[in-house]
Amino acid sequence: MLTRIVLATLPLVPKQLMRKIASRYIAGETLEEALARLTGLAQRGHPGIIDVLGEGIADEREARAVAANYVEAARAVAAAKLDCYVSVKPTHVGLTISEDLAFELYSLVARACSGLGLFLRVEMEDHPTTDGTLRVFERLRAIHTNVGIVLQARLFRTIDDIDRLAKGPLDVRMVKGIYLEPAAIAHTDPIRIREAFVQCVEKLVGRGARLSLATHDEHLATSCIEILRANERPADSYEFQVLLGVREELWDRWKSDGHTVRVYVPYGPDWQAYSLRRMRKNPQIVGHVMRKMLSFR
Numbered sequence: 001m002l003t004r005i006v007l008a009t010l011p012l013v014p015k016q017l018m019r020k021i022a023s024r025y026i027a028g029e030t031l032e033e034a035l036a037r038l039t040g041l042a043q044r045g046h047p048g049i050i051d052v053l054g055e056g057i058a059d060e061r062e063a064r065a066v067a068a069n070y071v072e073a074a075r076a077v078a079a080a081k082l083d084c085y086v087s088v089k090p091t092h093v094g095l096t097i098s099e100d101l102a103f104e105l106y107s108l109v110a111r112a113c114s115g116l117g118l119f120l121r122v123e124m125e126d127h128p129t130t131d132g133t134l135r136v137f138e139r140l141r142a143i144h145t146n147v148g149i150v151l152q153a154r155l156f157r158t159i160d161d162i163d164r165l166a167k168g169p170l171d172v173r174m175v176k177g178i179y180l181e182p183a184a185i186a187h188t189d190p191i192r193i194r195e196a197f198v199q200c201v202e203k204l205v206g207r208g209a210r211l212s213l214a215t216h217d218e219h220l221a222t223s224c225i226e227i228l229r230a231n232e233r234p235a236d237s238y239e240f241q242v243l244l245g246v247r248e249e250l251w252d253r254w255k256s257d258g259h260t261v262r263v264y265v266p267y268g269p270d271w272q273a274y275s276l277r278r279m280r281k282n283p284q285i286v287g288h289v290m291r292k293m294l295s296f297r
């Protein structure tokens with residue numbers, strides 16, 4: 001109920017206050033602000049991931065401009081000698097317009113990243129985009145060695161998608177999945193989502209994939225580390241990935257245990273509309289933000 005009220009009144013919150021709330025999770029509006037945040041994280045021993053906020057682009061020219069922004073971000077990250085890679089949402093580079101356009105623009109970013117020695121992650125959005133995203137990723141993987149994908153434990157299909165992905169080197173960011181999906185196609189019980197995550201990790205370890213465990217769920221992280229240790233996976237074959245501003249006490253603990261903890265740093269002028277869209281799609285995020293503001297944890 002409270003979440004619904006907060007969601008309904010969020011558009012009325014003054015931009016300055018929204019910005020203050022969002023600044024914990026979003027680096028700022030400009031590339032310079034993102035670089036400053038990444039540099040601060042690097043000084044604390046955390047490599048980064050750079051993401052330009054946005055999604056659902058319906059205009060080809062806009063999608064091309066987004067790809068150019070990503071190339072600019074990649075060049076800036078390389079020039080600053082940051083250990084940081086680039087992460088791109090498929091609908092931000094035109095997947096809703098056409099798969100060919102998304103493939104073309106991902107290829108452009110992948111080529112630029114490759115020339116700079118950087119990695120490119122293809123992110124995963126809601127279920128109507130899953131097939132298209134996997135097809136674009138497979139086309140990219142056939143040409144570029146510096147690309148990886150995101151897989152969502154929440155979706156029933158994911159465990160079989162791992163088998164369907166072509167043989168060869170594979171780099172996966174495993175997530176629970178941020179989009180609330182229909183019960184007919186996805187786990188809705190948090191315990192089942194966690195179990196599915198562990199099953200996917202087991203399968204990915206079995207096929208020798210490089211793994212990014214993108215979670216702030218300590219219990220889940222412990223189960224995954226047990227699987228990696230039981231399979232004698234070296235520390236450089238996996239890493240933890242976390243969102244800017246979320247459970248920083250965990251980052252330090254994992255880091256002092258010898259794990260790499262890479263931080264996702266989103267930025268861009270679209271931050272306000274993007275934050276609102278995200279909160280509407282998954283009202284749990286409102287709860288997280290409110291708890292942080294009230295310092296309950």
Ligand code: FAD
Pocket residue numbers: 123124125150152175176177178179214215216217218241242243245246247263264285288289292
């Ligand atoms: P949860 O059970 O949701 O959270 C564990 C604990 O962490 C909670 O108790 C809470 O205290 C805290 N927490 C979690 N999220 C927040 C938050 N936003 N604010 C404050 N506290 C929080 N999802 C996709 O669908 N596609 C992607 O491409 C994608 N990329 C991601 C990249 C990274 C680096 C990360 C870390 C996540 C990504 N996600 C993506 C989101 C992911 O799917 C989950 O929604 C998100 O990580 C929360 O799940 P959790 O595993 O941390 O577990």
